[in-house]
Amino acid sequence: MDFSFTEExxxxxxxxxxxxxxxxxxxxxxxLDKDEKxxxxxxxxxxxxxxxxxxxxxxEYGGTGASFVDLVALMEEMGRNIVPGPFFSTIALCALAILxxxxxxxxxxxxxxxxxxxxxxxxxxxxxxxxxxxSEINLSARPDGDDYVLExxxxxxSDAHVANYILVVARTGKGKAPQARITVFIVDAxxxxxxxxxxPTMAGDRQFQVIFNxxxxxxxxxxxxxxxxxxxxxxxxxxxAVLKCAEISGAxxxxxxxxxxxxxxxxxxxxxxxxxxxxxxxxADMLIDIxxxxxxxxxxxxxxxxGEPSQLQISVAKAKASQxxxxxxxxxxxxxxxxxxxxxxxxxxxxxxxxxxxFAAGDVDLHRxxxxxxxxx
Amino acid sequence: xDFKLSEKEKTLIAEIAKFAKKELPEDFVGTHLIDQEYxxxxxxxxxxxxxxQNGWLVMSWPKEYGGQGASxxxxxxxxxxxxxxxxxxxxxxxxGTQWVGPCLMMFGTEEQKNKYLPLIASGExxxxxxxxxxxxxxxxxLANLQTRAVRDGDYYIINGQKVWTSKAQHSxxxxxxxxxxxxxxxxxxxxxxxxxxxxSPGVTVNxxxxxxxxxxxxxxxxxxxxxxxxxxxxxENRGWYHLMQALxxxxxxxxxxxxxxxxxxLENLVKYVKETQRQGESLSQIPAIRHKLAExxxxxxxxxxxxxxxxxRVSQGAxxxxxxxxxxxxxxxxxxxxxxxxxxxxxxxxxxxxxxxxARLKGTIQGAxxxxxxxxxxxxxxxxxxxxxxxxxxxxxKSY
Numbered sequence: 001m002d003f004s005f006t007e008e009x010x011x012x013x014x015x016x017x018x019x020x021x022x023x024x025x026x027x028x029x030x031x032l033d034k035d036e037k038x039x040x041x042x043x044x045x046x047x048x049x050x051x052x053x054x055x056x057x058x059x060e061y062g063g064t065g066a067s068f069v070d071l072v073a074l075m076e077e078m079g080r081n082i083v084p085g086p087f088f089s090t091i092a093l094c095a096l097a098i099l100x101x102x103x104x105x106x107x108x109x110x111x112x113x114x115x116x117x118x119x120x121x122x123x124x125x126x127x128x129x130x131x132x133x134x135s136e137i138n139l140s141a142r143p144d145g146d147d148y149v150l151e152x153x154x155x156x157x158s159d160a161h162v163a164n165y166i167l168v169v170a171r172t173g174k175g176k177a178p179q180a181r182i183t184v185f186i187v188d189a190x191x192x193x194x195x196x197x198x199x200p201t202m203a204g205d206r207q208f209q210v211i212f213n214x215x216x217x218x219x220x221x222x223x224x225x226x227x228x229x230x231x232x233x234x235x236x237x238x239x240x241a242v243l244k245c246a247e248i249s250g251a252x253x254x255x256x257x258x259x260x261x262x263x264x265x266x267x268x269x270x271x272x273x274x275x276x277x278x279x280x281x282x283x284a285d286m287l288i289d290i291x292x293x294x295x296x297x298x299x300x301x302x303x304x305x306x307g308e309p310s311q312l313q314i315s316v317a318k319a320k321a322s323q324x325x326x327x328x329x330x331x332x333x334x335x336x337x338x339x340x341x342x343x344x345x346x347x348x349x350x351x352x353x354x355x356x357x358x359f360a361a362g363d364v365d366l367h368r369x370x371x372x373x374x375x376x377x
Numbered sequence: 378x379d380f381k382l383s384e385k386e387k388t389l390i391a392e393i394a395k396f397a398k399k400e401l402p403e404d405f406v407g408t409h410l411i412d413q414e415y416x417x418x419x420x421x422x423x424x425x426x427x428x429x430q431n432g433w434l435v436m437s438w439p440k441e442y443g444g445q446g447a448s449x450x451x452x453x454x455x456x457x458x459x460x461x462x463x464x465x466x467x468x469x470x471x472x473g474t475q476w477v478g479p480c481l482m483m484f485g486t487e488e489q490k491n492k493y494l495p496l497i498a499s500g501e502x503x504x505x506x507x508x509x510x511x512x513x514x515x516x517x518x519l520a521n522l523q524t525r526a527v528r529d530g531d532y533y534i535i536n537g538q539k540v541w542t543s544k545a546q547h548s549x550x551x552x553x554x555x556x557x558x559x560x561x562x563x564x565x566x567x568x569x570x571x572x573x574x575x576x577s578p579g580v581t582v583n584x585x586x587x588x589x590x591x592x593x594x595x596x597x598x599x600x601x602x603x604x605x606x607x608x609x610x611x612x613e614n615r616g617w618y619h620l621m622q623a624l625x626x627x628x629x630x631x632x633x634x635x636x637x638x639x640x641x642x643l644e645n646l647v648k649y650v651k652e653t654q655r656q657g658e659s660l661s662q663i664p665a666i667r668h669k670l671a672e673x674x675x676x677x678x679x680x681x682x683x684x685x686x687x688x689x690r691v692s693q694g695a696x697x698x699x700x701x702x703x704x705x706x707x708x709x710x711x712x713x714x715x716x717x718x719x720x721x722x723x724x725x726x727x728x729x730x731x732x733x734x735x736a737r738l739k740g741t742i743q744g745a746x747x748x749x750x751x752x753x754x755x756x757x758x759x760x761x762x763x764x765x766x767x768x769x770x771x772x773x774x775k776s777y
Contacts, residue, residue: 001450002379003689069378260771275774277760280767287766288703295682299380316678319671371674372667375647 003295009073012066016077019050024081026346032084033204037162039085048117053091057099061107062115068239068305072246072297079247080254082349084205086120086159088360092243093158094121094167097184097236101224106186110165119164122189124154124210125233132237132362134230135178139212141170141185143219148172150185150193150215156359160196160208163189167223168212169233179230186221187212203356238314239304241361245297245321248357252293252321252328255350256286259332266337273335282331289324296320312374315367322358322367329354380685386454393433393455397462400427406731406739407463418547422502424466428459429500434467435474442482442490443498453633453688457681460637470505471543473497476627477506477552480570484611484619489572493550507548507575509539509597517761518777519554520565520617524599526555528606533557533571535579535602543755545582545595548575558614568616572608579603589747627756628701629691632684635708639680639715642745643673645738646719660722669718676711683707699770702762709753716745 005013023043032038047053056071057063071091078087095114098106113119129136139152150170160166166187173181187194193215199207224232260283263274273279296317303310329351333340340347358364382390401407428434429443437452438444447455459467468474478497481490496504515522524537535555545551551573558567573580579602584592611619647670650660660666683704690697719742720727731740753759767773 001382001685001689003686005378256771260773263773272774274767274771275776277764277776280773280776281760281763283771283773284702284706284763284766287699287770288706291686291703292679292682292707295686296678298378299678299682302378302380312674313678316675320675320679365668368668368671371671375643375670375674377647377650377661377667377670 003298005073009070012070013073013077015050016052016074017080019046020077020081020083024083026349029082029084029349038159038206039162044085045117047087048115051115052087053095053117054111054115055091056096057111057115061099061111063111068242069298069301072242072301075243075246076250076253076297079250082251082254082353086122086162088240088243088247089122089159089163090114090120092240093123093236094165096239097167097223097232100235101184101232105220106223110186120159120162121165121167122157122159122163123167123169123236124157124160124187125169126156127152127154130155132366133178134182134233137169137171137178137182139168139170141172141183141217143172144216147216147218148183148185148222150187150212150217153209153211155209156199157208157210159206160189160210161198161206165189166194166210167236168217169229172227175227181227182229182233183226184223184229184232185217186223187215187217191215201356203353205353205356207356237361238309238311241314241318241367242297242300242304244357244360245293245300245317248321248325249290249293249297251350251353251357252286252290252325255328255332255347256283256290258347259283259286259335262336279335282335286328286331289320289328293317293321293324311370315362315370315374318362319364319367319371322364325357326354382454383450386451389451389454390458392431393458393462393464396427396431397458397464400424401462401464404739405463406741407465421465422500422505422547424464425469425500425504426466427500428464428467429498434469434500435478435498438478438482438494438498442478442494449629449688449692450685453629453684456630456633457637457640457684460634461641463638463641466500469497469500470507470548472508472552473504473506475630476508476623477550480552480619480623481610483622484570486607488607489610493572502547503549505544505548506550506552507542507545507597509542509551509553509573511541512538513540517758520568522554522556522568524553524555525559526557526569526571526604528557529603531606532603533606533609535571535573535599535604537599539597539599540594541585542582542595542597543593545575545597546584546592551575551580551597554616554620557616561614565617567614568620569613570610570616570619571604572610573599573602573604577602577604587751593751622696624701628705629687629697631701631708631756632680632687632704635711636677636681636684638745639673639677639711642715642719642741643670643677645741646670646673646722649738650722666722669722673715673718676707676714680704680707680711699766702757702765705757706759706762706766709749709759712745712752713749716742716749720746 051064054063055066058065098110127136127138141148141150166189168185168187170183172183175181193213195211197209199209201207263279264272266273300313300317303313332347339345432445433455435443436445436447437449440446478494512522526533526535553571553573556567557569561567579600581598583596585594587593650666653660687700687704723737723742726737727742729735764776
């Protein structure tokens with residue numbers, strides 16, 4: 001057993017923390033909340049120069065060959081600063097899958113671009129029922145010579161407006177099992193056959209409806225096996241769940257830090273409110289939850305790093321992180337009193353992102369269901 | 378980061394499973410069946426001896442004191458498995474293997490170590506200890522205790538009363554915290570630790586029954602009890618500080634124990650819902666029940682990781698402070714939620730006594746349900762533990 005980061009991982013964390021403290025203060029987060037793009041291209045390029053996009057890619061694709069746990073350590077820091085932008089969409093939802101399932105041509109073409117910060121990617125999976133279940137995938141991909149023709153619509157596609165490519169989960173036929181005949185396509189996001197409309201959300205993040213109107217995709221742009229897309233999607237959801245947990249872990253830590261600082265300085269009845277047991281109980285529970293999330297995330301990440309992902313560990317981490325993020329924000333706000341309910345206070349920035357974080361890679365109920373299945377129920 | 382068990386640790390798990398299947402009666406359910414554990418002390422101590430013979434009872438102690446020099450992780454795995462199988466007798470009373478031994482190794486004289494450690498390690502009745510901390514007016518505010526020890530030549534004369542003393546009725550020795558100086562301004566400065574022979578004249582043990590009628594704890598009276606001065610542990614008037622340093626040992630086993638028993642309870646509940654039908658449908662297909670069991674599985678994973686993380690910290694040479702409180706809170710919460718949700722799943726059958734033909738899961742859920750409030754109070758209330766985290770980890774001002 002070893003619960004510590006390596007020296008390199010500690011350096012990465014420190015570097016990320018320093019960089020983000022400078023480049024992504026809360027004033028920047030607020031500015032980007034209102035920005036049409038939703039991210040800062042200069043910061044994006046700087047992140048690429050630091051090697052963040054290609055962190056886990058092998059050197060031949062412009063990366064540094066770091067481990068999945070390294071990526072978790074980095075994303076914890078990004079979560080702490082609630083960095084706006086398409087990093088999660090590009091890396092967690094797409095790049096890892098290209099690295100795993102891409103052909104040599106696909107990897108050689110796409111991964112170096114991503115590593116350099118030149119292209120932005122996202123995943124289009126969810127449809128009208130708002131579910132991650134395979135039975136709900138109806139967007140059709142009809143073979144047409146050397147091409148497929150995609151028709152249908154996807155919702156809650158993050159960062160679609162700035163994406164260069166979209167991984168689209170489509171149905172290439174009806175099999176007996178709902179996961180049969182699912183295929184993942186690499187689609188040019190700028191194709192005129194795509195129509196993109198924003199879905200306004202409370203997080204101020206960028207999520208879209210994407211309509212595919214007879215979009216032509218070459219069969220060379222299938223990721224993984226034709227008809228074997230569910231394996232790709234499952235791979236993505238497992239890793240994205242853990243990476244989202246890492247972001248949540250950092251975000252929760254930030255909320256605890258600001259709340260405990262406030263509890264020490266805010267005086268009522270001639271004493272800091274942090275001396276009251278009722279306030280202390282809340283803060284102690286926050287700390288316990290945060291440490292729980294951290295160890296659950298590291299455990300699940302190590303399984304992935306070692307090539308033995310455990311669905312139980314992943315789902316336990318995501319269910320717990322989603323629940324705890326909500327509770328920590330609510331307790332943090334109520335500990336602040338009215339000031340915590342104001343636009344100018346940073347704690348609201350975190351609370352407004354709670355639900356989006358929960359829905360990414362599966363909400364609490366979905367993961368409870370997976371846990372139950374893993375228990376043999 | 379590394380979360381894998383070593384081959385040695387995996388072997389240990391398999392060996393304990395083999396031991397449990399061989400040595401425990403076929404339908405034995407120790408996990409949370411408080412009834413059996415406390416009614417049959419002879420069986421309990423017979424198991425202590427067998428654990429000692431297998432080299433497990435004090436496995437992480439040095440060989441010279443009867444241990445195996447095993448790692449703390451192995452010790453933790455052992456505790457998890459003991460608790461999973463519900464093997465009684467692992468603690469030598471309530472304190473012997475857990476903190477008396479480790480404290481004596483830290484602060485005891487050579488004479489004390491040579492006399493008491495092998496006794497504990499043997500698994501014999503003469504190695505059974507109770508702990509005398511709480512008093513009627515010293516609970517969470519432990520330093521307020523009033524039992525006094527006054528020097529008299531080569532002896533100390535002890536007078537006063539302890540309460541909630543677990544297993545005093547079976548104990549050969551008492552690990553006793555008393556006041557040796559009443560003149561100091563700060564009350565925790567005048568305290569000392571003693572070893573008291575429970576057979577000494579003037580020691581009286583009275584049972585206190587808990588709310589389900591079991592005799593687990595006692596009140597213990599000390600009426601002019603003469604204790605040799607050589608039974609003082611560590612320095613006179615430094616007892617509080619010795620105690621604080623020893624807390625890490627006292628609470629290290631909380632999370633492994635909670636993990637072992639909660640894992641077993643969860644497995645039993647999963648089996649139960651798969652085998653049980655209601656209105657022609659397996660309970661395992663009812664969403665509300667799946668939801669409850671999934672929540673339990675989350676708790677079980679967390680308490681497991683807390684147990685290992687704590688052990689890892691100690692084996693790195695750290696003296697954990699708030700982590701013991703964190704683990705205590707989490708361990709108690711896991712059992713509380715599991716007892717409550719488990720009782721909901723069993724429905725009307727959850728209220729049935731273990732020996733009845735109507736009992737389900739051999740009454741273990743009833744045992745957990747009746748037992749968890751007591752566990753939440755023992756060795757520090759949830760309220761106090763949370764304040765410790767707030768103060769010592771988050772740096773908030775004192776609340777008391």
